[in-house]
Amino acid sequence: MVHKALDDLSNDEKDLIRQGERTVDNLKRLFAVVFAASFGIAGAAIAEKVRAVIIGSTEFPNLGAILINFEMIIVFAITAGVFYHHSAKFLDIRYARHPLAITHPVGFALDYGTLVLTAAPFFFMAQALSPTVTNEIGYFAFFGSYVLLFTLGLFLLGVQNIRHFRLIRERVFGENIPAAEIAREGKLRQFWLLMNSAVLLLLLLVFAVATGSAECPPAPKSGESTWFLYAFGAIAIGRDALDYAYSWRFLFPLPASETQKPHVWPLSVIIASKRPAIWSVLGYSLVALCILIAWYLELWNAPRWIEACR
Secondary structure (H helix, E strand, C coil), X not given: CCXXXXXXXXXXXXXXXXXXXXXXXXXXXXXXXXXXXXXXXXXXXXXXXXXXXXXXXXXXXXXXXXXXXXXXXXXXXXXXHHHHHHHHHHHHHHHCCCCCCECCHHHHHHHHHHHHHHHCHHHHHHHHCCHHHHHHHCCHHHHHHHHHXXXXXXXXXHHHHHHCCHHHHHHHCCCECCHHHHHHHHHHHHHHHHHHHHHHHHHHHHXXXXXXXCCCCCXXXXXXXCHHHHHHHHHHHHHHHHHHHHHHHHHCCCCHHHHCCCCCCCHHHHHHCCCCHHHHHHHHHHHHHHHHHHHHHCCCCHHHHHHHHC
């Protein structure tokens, strides 16, 4: 389909785009409240830890404890920032950019609901930074919330893949979304599926190994190694860096000279693939492995792990 240039649009068509921009801006403000509340809770938790040290109700932490606390705060802040930026840009590109997509209320609700649900685990991550929690069970709740974030995220990626099937998109919802947008987002979903499932698998394997040297790796007791927490932070921050670096050209407005440059591996392989379904099968296979390892570790048995972490 050939689309008009922006300058050739009628006043009514330009007004539709402006209304789309305003609608998206209002939704992003609502969405921002979710993240702002999470950051507020995390900030209060940090302030409470600092206050306890200042008034002397808690001993001054050693260097290792300071580094671990700082690393977990960085994990929370960077991960939340990346997720918020990706979500905001999705709304901009899908619902407020020329050529304007013709969408269905249910399709829109699924898109927005997916973004809100993805943000929900950040509330738990923020609460898990509270000294009331960390003094009892260390960073087990924070680690569990992080695992929940990506478990839920992978499930919602599957929902979005189904929601964007051509049959669902065109026959059920009657949507007319530009082909370039469908192709762009489809490649991003495949990349996120592969990366997030691989990162989750790596975290679970590292957790399994760490149980050999600590009863509860996210809450090491006196004399036990703290290497798991450092590894967890490094993996999480590395994932965010890769996500932002690879997604930048898909989400940030860049001139054609930049967007048309060759992609680097693994995106170059995913984009050039003549059988994109292979990557989805690989991603879901990794998800299946994650489920098996989590079941073996009994991570679903929260009371058991909470007791071990006390």
